Amino acid sequence: MAKKILLVEDEEIMINLLQKKLIREGYEISVARNGEEGLKAMREVKPDLILLDIIMPKMGGFEVMEEMGKDKNLKDIPVIVISNSGQPVEIDKAQKLGAKDWLIKTEFDPQEVIDKVVKQIGK
Amino acid sequence: MAEKKFYKEELKILKEDFDDLKVYLDEIRNILPISVCTLSSFWVIVDINRTAGTLIGYKPLEIIGQSIDFIFQKKQELEKIKEKAERGKRVITEETLLTPKNKKEILVSISIVGRKDREGNLIGYFLSIADITETKKYQKKLEERTKELEKARATLEIKVKTRTRELKELAESLEEKVKERTKESEKRTKELEESRTALMNMLEDVEESRKALINMLEDVEEARGKAEEEKNKTLAVITNFADGLLALDKENKLSLINPQAEVFFDVKSRDIIDRPILELSTFPTIEPVVKLVGKEIKGVFRKEVRIREDLVLEVSTIPVTREEEKLGTLIILHDVTREKTIERMKTEFVSLTAHQLRTPLSAIKWTLRMLLDGDLGRITEEQKDFLEKTYKSNERMITLINDLLDVTRIEEGRYLYKPVLTDTEPIVQFAINSHKEEIKKKKIKFEFKKPEEELPKIKLDVEKIRLAIDNLIDNAIRYTPAYGKVTVSLEYRKGVIEFSIKDTGVGIPKDQQGRVFTKFFRAANVMRMATEGFGLGLFITKNIIEAHGGKIWFESEEGKGTTFYFTLSVKEEFGEFLKEF
Numbered sequence: 001m002a003k004k005i006l007l008v009e010d011e012e013i014m015i016n017l018l019q020k021k022l023i024r025e026g027y028e029i030s031v032a033r034n035g036e037e038g039l040k041a042m043r044e045v046k047p048d049l050i051l052l053d054i055i056m057p058k059m060g061g062f063e064v065m066e067e068m069g070k071d072k073n074l075k076d077i078p079v080i081v082i083s084n085s086g087q088p089v090e091i092d093k094a095q096k097l098g099a100k101d102w103l104i105k106t107e108f109d110p111q112e113v114i115d116k117v118v119k120q121i122g123k
Numbered sequence: 124m125a126e127k128k129f130y131k132e133e134l135k136i137l138k139e140d141f142d143d144l145k146v147y148l149d150e151i152r153n154i155l156p157i158s159v160c161t162l163s164s165f166w167v168i169v170d171i172n173r174t175a176g177t178l179i180g181y182k183p184l185e186i187i188g189q190s191i192d193f194i195f196q197k198k199q200e201l202e203k204i205k206e207k208a209e210r211g212k213r214v215i216t217e218e219t220l221l222t223p224k225n226k227k228e229i230l231v232s233i234s235i236v237g238r239k240d241r242e243g244n245l246i247g248y249f250l251s252i253a254d255i256t257e258t259k260k261y262q263k264k265l266e267e268r269t270k271e272l273e274k275a276r277a278t279l280e281i282k283v284k285t286r287t288r289e290l291k292e293l294a295e296s297l298e299e300k301v302k303e304r305t306k307e308s309e310k311r312t313k314e315l316e317e318s319r320t321a322l323m324n325m326l327e328d329v330e331e332s333r334k335a336l337i338n339m340l341e342d343v344e345e346a347r348g349k350a351e352e353e354k355n356k357t358l359a360v361i362t363n364f365a366d367g368l369l370a371l372d373k374e375n376k377l378s379l380i381n382p383q384a385e386v387f388f389d390v391k392s393r394d395i396i397d398r399p400i401l402e403l404s405t406f407p408t409i410e411p412v413v414k415l416v417g418k419e420i421k422g423v424f425r426k427e428v429r430i431r432e433d434l435v436l437e438v439s440t441i442p443v444t445r446e447e448e449k450l451g452t453l454i455i456l457h458d459v460t461r462e463k464t465i466e467r468m469k470t471e472f473v474s475l476t477a478h479q480l481r482t483p484l485s486a487i488k489w490t491l492r493m494l495l496d497g498d499l500g501r502i503t504e505e506q507k508d509f510l511e512k513t514y515k516s517n518e519r520m521i522t523l524i525n526d527l528l529d530v531t532r533i534e535e536g537r538y539l540y541k542p543v544l545t546d547t548e549p550i551v552q553f554a555i556n557s558h559k560e561e562i563k564k565k566k567i568k569f570e571f572k573k574p575e576e577e578l579p580k581i582k583l584d585v586e587k588i589r590l591a592i593d594n595l596i597d598n599a600i601r602y603t604p605a606y607g608k609v610t611v612s613l614e615y616r617k618g619v620i621e622f623s624i625k626d627t628g629v630g631i632p633k634d635q636q637g638r639v640f641t642k643f644f645r646a647a648n649v650m651r652m653a654t655e656g657f658g659l660g661l662f663i664t665k666n667i668i669e670a671h672g673g674k675i676w677f678e679s680e681e682g683k684g685t686t687f688y689f690t691l692s693v694k695e696e697f698g699e700f701l702k703e704f
Binding site: 011013014017020021024055084085087088089105106109110111 | 481
C-alpha cells in the first residue's frame with residue numbers, strides 16, 4: 001500500500017510540481033491550500049508524512065504544528081517544512097515544534113525533496 | 124862754697140824726688156790689677172808685684188832669683204817667646220800655661236817688653252801676666268753661643284726660606300685666584316652689562332607694548348561690544364538649534380543644555396545643570412545616552428539611540444579644545460526618528476518584496492529543473508541549452524534576492540544567530556572547497572597557508588562567517604585573471620585570529636577605495652569586465668565581521684592586486700548583536 005503524504009501549500013505551481021514528482025515516486029498525495037484545511041485534512045487522511053509550508057493564508061505552518069502538538073492523534077506524524085525562507089531562528093522554532101526536516105525552496109531541487117521524503121518514511 | 128852748698132841742696136832735693144818717685148812707682152806697681160814681674164836680661168825674676176804674688180802663689184822671697192822657667196814650664200813655647208822678645212823692639216803678647224805654687228796650671232796671656240837704660244842697652248824685661256781662664260771660658264761660651272746662634276740662625280734661615288717659599292707660593296696662588304676672580308667678575312660685569320642692555324631693550328619694548336596695548340584696549344572695547352553681540356547671536360543659535368545640545372565641562376559636568384535637548388529628554392535645565400554626567404543616568408530618558416558615551420565621554424559619531432518608542436536620536440560627541448587643552452565636550456543629539464521610520468519602511472518593503480520574489484523564483488527554479496531532468500517529457504538539445512541558461516539566470520536572481528534579504532536583516536539589526544565556540548580552519552577550508560571548480564577552470568594558483576599551531580576556538584555564527592569568507596574568496600577568484608595567484612592565510616597573534624586573502628587581480632582604483640564596503644558599490648574597472656555581481660558581498664562581509672566584533676580592511680593597487688584582511692578577537696563578546704528576531 002502506497003504511503004500517504006499530505007501537502008500543505010498555497011502556491012499552485014508548487015503544488016503541481018511536487019504532486020507530479022511525488023506521484024511519480026509512487027506516493028499517494030492529498031493537498032491542502034492553507035493551515036486550517038491542512039489540519040482538517042490530516043485528521044481525515046491520517047497521512048504518513050506532511051510537507052508543510054510556513055507562510056500561508058488563514059493559518060501558517062508554525063500554528064499548524066502547534067495545533068498538531070496538542071492533538072495526540074496528530075503529534076507523531078512526521079513533518080518536513082518546505083519554505084521560501086530558512087533563517088536559523090525559523091528552523092530552530094520548527095525543530096522545537098517537532099519538524100523532522102526543513103528545506104528552502106530556492107536552495108533545493110524537487111529531487112532533493114524526494115530524497116528527504118524517502119529518508120523519513122521510505123518508498 | 125855757696126855753689127857747693129847749692130849743688131848739695133839741689134842733690135838733696137833730687138834725691139828726695141827720686142825717693143818719692145820710687146815709692147810712687149812701688150805703690151802703683153802694687154795696686155795695679157795686673158801681675159807684673161821684673162826680669163833680668165837673663166830671664167831671672169828680680170821682682171814681682173803684689174798681684175803677681177797672688178796669682179802665682181809664691182812669696183817674693185820664694186820666687187825672686189828664680190828663672191821664669193820655674194813658672195812657665197812649656198819649654199818650647201817659652202823659648203819661642205824669649206827669642207821673639209830678644210829680637211823685637213815692641214811688646215809681644217802670647218798665650219801659655221802658668222804653673223803656680225799649687226801646680227794647678229792656669230791659662231794666661233803674657234806680655235813682655237824689654238827694659239833699657241839711658242843709653243838704650245837692654246838690661247832686662249818687664250813681664251805682665253793676665254789670667255785668661257775666665258776670659259777663655261767666656262770666649263768658649265761665647266763661641267758655643269755663637270755656634271748655637273749660627274745654628275739657630277741657619278735653622279731659622281731654612282725656616283724663613285721655607286716660609287718665604289710658602290708665602291711666595293701662597294702669594295702666587297692668591298694672585299692666580301685674584302686673577303680668576305677678576306676674570307669672573309669681569310665676566311659677571313659683562314653679563315650684567317648685557318642683562319642691563321637687554322632689560323633696557325625690554326623696557327623699551329614694554330613701553331612700546333604698553334602703547335600698543337592702549338591702542339588695543341581701545342580696539343578691544345570695540346571688539347568686546349562686538350563679542351557681546353556675537354555671544355548673544357551664538358546663544359540664540361544654540362537656543363533655537365534644531366538639534367539637541369549638551370555641553371560638558373572638563374570635569375564632565377553638564378554646563379549647558381538647550382531647549383531642544385530639554386524636549387528630547389523631557390527635563391528642565393535647572394534640574395540637571397552642573398551635575399556630573401554619571402548622575403544624569405538616573406533620568407530614564409538620558410540614561411541610554413550616558414550609557415553610550417560612558418563616564419569619560421568617548422568619541423562617538425552618529426550612533427543611534429532609542430530614547431522612546433517614537434524617538435530615536437543620533438548622538439555625536441565633539442571634544443571642545445583650545446590650543447590642545449581640553450575644555451569639555453559637546454554632545455549633539457539629532458532627531459532621526461523620521462529617517463528611522465522611513466528606513467524601516469524601506470527595509471520592510473525590500474524584505475517583503477524579496478520574500479514575495481522568492482516564491483515565483485522557486486517555482487521557476489523547480490519547473491526548469493523538472494524540465495531539464497525530463498520529468499515533464501523529452502526535450503531537444505537546443506531546448507535544453509536555453510533552459511540551462513535560464514536556470515543559471517534564475518539562480519543569479521535567487522542569489523541577489525538572498526543578498527538583499529541579508530542586507531535588510533543587517534539593517535534591521537537582526538543578523539547574527541547563536542554564536543558557538545568553534546574552529547576557524549574548517550570553515551575556511553569549506554569555503555575554499557566550494558570554489559575548487561572555478562579555481563581549476565581559471566587555472567589559478569591557489570594556496571592556503573594554514574597556521575602552524577592549532578588556533579584557539581572562537582565564538583561565531585558559523586554560517587555567517589562562512590558566507591563572509593566565501594564572499595572574499597569569490598571576489599578574489601572572480602577579479603583575478605586566468606593563471607593568476609590567490610593566497611589565503613590564517614594566523615593567530617596577540618589574541619586575534621587574522622584571516623587574509625591576497626590576489627593578483629585587477630585591484631581597486633585608488634579614488635574608489637573609500638566606498639568598497641558600501642552597499643551596491645562596484646568599482647569602475649570591474650564594471651567594465653561585465654562580470655556578474657550586485658555590490659552587496661563586501662557590505663555583507665563587513666557587517667558580519669563587525670557584528671563579531673572584528674575588523675576588516677584591505678590593501679590594493681590597481682593592476683597589481685588586492686589583499687583583504689579581517690581579524691576576529693578570541694575573547695570578543697557580542698551579545699548586543701544577538702537581539703531577538
